[in-house]
Amino acid sequence: MTQDKRPGTLVKFLIFLFFLIVAxxxxxxxxxxxxxxxxxxxxxxxxxxGGEKIYHTGERPFVFPFIQKSYMLRTGAMVVSLVDDEGMSLPKKGKKETRIESRVTYKIDDVQKALNSFGLKDTHREIRRRIKEAVARSLKDKVTGIETIDKAEKRIPLIADIHIGLIETFKKDGLKILSYQIRFR
Structure with missing residues (x-):
């Protein structure tokens, strides 16, 4: 009588598969x-x-390897400084040009809006780039018509206008602009 060796091989394969799944x-x-x-x-x-779940302070996420991926975002106060080469030069008549340096402090207020606006990869880099563009655009728009910005009565409304403009621009993107500072050199 000859025995068929297939059932034993199948059982061994199933046991191996079971241990592989458990591992x-x-x-x-x-x-x-x-x-x-x-x-x-x-x-x-x-x-x-394509689905996403957001975990907040104290929560403990679980990520299935190869199926899910996790990204960490800072929601606390972050600073974007536009100084030196990133600052802006303002030509003056007969004088040395004025350097305008800015500093914007922001935080992510609405994570879902920020993800939709800036994406997950390099979120803070994209936020920084967009803030730099908005500040440069605002400064060019507001400063172009001003003959001199040496006096405080010209600077204070300029700073307030730019700050309010930044707040309105980035509110829809889930960012809260905490402060805007400007320095003239």
Missing amino acids: FLVYSFAIGRQPPVGEGEVTVVTALT
Whole structure:
């Protein structure tokens, strides 16, 4: 009598497959458990299907390896300084040109709006780029018609106008502009 060796091979294969699945699940739970989200941060977990879930301070996200990816965003106060080469020069008649240096402090107020506006990859770099563009555009628009900005009565309304403009521009993008400072050299 000859026995068919296939059932034994199939059982061994199923046992191997079972242990492989168990090993993957143990690996997933060991690797997928992320540390709690810190103060002033959020973690965004995205899936291959395009869905996303936002975890706030104290929450502990879980990420399935190869299926999901996590991104950390700072929601606390961040500073964009536009100085030196990033600043703006203002020509003056018969005098040395005036350098205008700016400093914008912002924070992400609405994470979902910020993700929709700036994306997940290099979010803060994109925010910085857009703030720089907005400040440069505002300064060019507001300063072009002014003959001199040496006096405080010219500077204060200029600073207020730019600050209000930045607040209105970035509110729809989920950013809160905390302060705008300007320095003339």
